[in-house]
Amino acid sequence: MLQTHLQVIRPITTAHLAQTMTLLSLPVEELQQQIESELSSNPALELVDERRCPICHRLLPEAGKCPVCSLPKTESSDETVIFVSPPEDFYVRKDTGGSEETPDDFFSTTVIDLPTYVLRQISPELDETGLRIAVHLLSNLDEDGFLTTSLFEVANYFHIPVSKVENIKSIIQHAEPFGVGSNNPQEALLVQVDLLSEVNKVPDLVKLIIQEGMNLMSRHQYSELAHQFKTSLAQVKQAVHFISENLNPFPARAHWGDVRQPTPSFTQVYHQPDIIIRYLNDDPAKNLIVEIILPLYGTLRVNPVFKKAIQQAESEKKEEWKNDLERASLLVKCLQQRNNTMQRLLQRIVTMQRDFIIQGDRFIKPITRAQISKDLDVHESTISRAVANKTVQLPNKRIIPLSDFFDRSLHIRTVLRDMIETENAPLSDAQLASMLAKEGFQVARRTVAKYRSMEGILPAHLRTVQT
DNA sequence: CTATGGCACGGATT
């Protein structure tokens, strides 16, 4: 019976493969749910919660100590421990993939979730009580970054006046992603408008529309809006355009970059990214860092106590527990595999699309998943699954789907966008098509129309000449 | 008559 141990640890390959594949195609958010449900239903699985404060059970923003209780994290040295969420710089490696690419790039997987991300920014300006409140608020955010508790409850809980809580909430809202911690999209937008108008000029109409015209705007009833605010249709369109370009009604789903978004429509917003690519210390002179967001804090492992207990179990229970044990170790192994694949994939992508990441859409290179799969010596479907449903945050804070790295038409689309932006008079699709042909892009007239709508650019006769 | 968007087909990609 002792042999079952070995058999259990070494998983049945078909099941292993099947689960690896499904886990691979899951974005972090869903993966987290998956793990949590398994964690609560499977006694063999254990989460050693190194990064959560044992007293207040809140997130630890920095490795080391809890901002609320100032407790050091617990040490754990168990050889069965598997890092689901490696500490910072856990995985650092030289990049020698390209021939003359900078060999300085390094990759590290770190763990950041939204509450932590926000808390890191605001913790310096808060006292201890403020931190407690902030942590409480942040742990009650929904997936869009909106608050799910009322301020009164929080105030009661901490026995403090509501105004204090409001104060904290406001601080949170003004941290990145701007508007996080609001109660609804409208509130988030307003915060963003205020912040933006400190730096740039924002048309008054924008604020008006957000305050009173949300319903009409979301239904794209622009003429009604124009009527309500007694202004021209063009003005309204401009304002709505401004909103979709610069603001984001769902703070947690995406940042709005300084650069314009490829999908200006409200219907297409992306969730919390699976991967963050940024400069070291946000300094463009420094190296690129690729963070692969992992779903959990602490370490996930097979509970060693459970493993021992199974030997003394009654034969009836034994079967059931053996099954649990098997599932647990399978899950852990699959997670490791997922992380590994994601890392290798990202390493490859980043080296190949370096210019695209740093300098923008114009420099994307057309690559296919098939190419990558050859390079990494894995099956095509593996890459497909790894790419599917994932989003990446670029150094300029834009969030794009990972599949954009394989977009064949993005390059032409940016050229097209430039043409229209710099046009003197509105150009028709046919004219644009022939201009593109001169530049070396052979595309049909019909295709130009498609690209145009993909970029959210109005047809020629509705465009006004830009200044 | 011109410009554009919808539908659908075929080839490439996944």
Place this chain on the structure above:
DNA sequence: AATCCGTGCCATAG
């Protein structure tokens, strides 16, 4: 095998 993408044809709007 399923899906995505570019394109041609056609209907419709201006």
